[in-house]
Amino acid sequence: MDNRPIGVFDSGIGGLTVLKEIIEQLPGEDIVYLGDTARIPYGTRSKETVIKYVLESFEFLMSKNIKAIVIACNTASSLALKEARERFDIPILGVVEPGAKAAVGSTKNNTIGVIGTEGTINSGSYDKTIRELLPTAEIIGIPCPLFVPIVEEGWENTDVAYITAQKYLLELKEHNIDTLVLGCTHYPVLRYTIGKVLGDKVTLVNPAYETAKLTKNTLKELNLLNEKLDEGIYKYFVSDDPEKFKRIGGNLIRKQIGTVEKVELDI
């Protein structure tokens, strides 16, 4: 039993969907959430820059006496996981590995779709991780830039969302995928609309859910679980406008966000 909090890191607001899954699966854990909202999006930056930002962010999280870190950001998980693990001596989990593993476990016809931001899709990180597990996999990656603003508007169940999803996902239907990785933290909010477009035969993989499951198993194995019965305490830190984070974040996870504090990370 270890009552230190878990750190959840994201380049912005999207990581709240990961936080939400962790809360559901580990209700007694305290959590410190850090969103580097001043430097979003990570997806268009160089590898060195992303590593620098991640290490700076983790220094801040470490100052909060955490016992483990979950990287909710796909880009940071792809580019900085190795360096972060070398630098810090606590368990660090990314979203790409659990997402890829679940996709490989689900596919029957070896044809997997991946949707995400342009940065995530162009990085090829899901492709690479999936192919390490299943070398014969056919992977079709589609960037869907409108999905993030649609979710942030709260329009996930509107005709705009549906028609946009039809446009983006047409190619995936033509390739006859049987599994789709929702490779951006915002996208699970669109899962009903995406499911309506793709139909029942396509399994949607939610890396946020898979990552929370892996976090639980990892903490259990290492004897680091906090098994108290009270609800956990959640603290939020961002590097830019806290009010905006509260407002959009509340929409994103349909849950009131408590106090959000602004911090400087690039000092």
Place this chain on the structure above:
Amino acid sequence: MDNRPIGVFDSGIGGLTVLKEIIEQLPGEDIVYLGDTARIPYGTRSKETVIKYVLESFEFLMSKNIKAIVIACNTASSLALKEARERFDIPILGVVEPGAKAAVGSTKNNTIGVIGTEGTINSGSYDKTIRELLPTAEIIGIPCPLFVPIVEEGWENTDVAYITAQKYLLELKEHNIDTLVLGCTHYPVLRYTIGKVLGDKVTLVNPAYETAKLTKNTLKELNLLNEKLDEGIYKYFVSDDPEKFKRIGGNLIRKQIGTVEKVELDI
């Protein structure tokens, strides 16, 4: 006569619509365009962050021996014009003042709509500038976050664009506006779709066009025009992927973009 180039600054690619208008109205001028594409979007960032980015960007433009700066970005014009004018001793023009002035000149019923990014609308900068000229104006501001990615996808004449415009502009129709300011550099690309939704009775004001006109008048007054007959030389600098800038930028202004160079701004 002054043959130094004009600096055109934007947070990204959208400022090319302003550049295009300047080229049309001032064909002999050389132009240095800087797009801070690594740190886009400015529209969602705090005022302090935007000021920091703008001043860093202007330091770079000043190193190119420019005679004036046009801020094509509405957010930057709204949040950082004052600070930039205090720091740098050359004429600096924003898009908000000329756009507001044209709207006041156009309205008959004193009811003006303004659309833009969240940052521009929340800043209230168009409201404030319009009211200085026309204190009785009723102004309805609507942020339209989906319009930028729609334009960047090249979807400006699709059903997604039309339905999205209907959703965003419904309130403006109900208020019976007779003038609408396209308060984001990308939005002039959507003017046909927006016009279809609002009908003929609403005048669309394009701040890019108005700003180019003001730039011409300002340079003339200060005796800074470059009156050579050859076509100007255009240099492009961005803080992120030059190829992406060329590709999307070419679509945006329907014009071939020459060499684009990558620069570091946050050092």
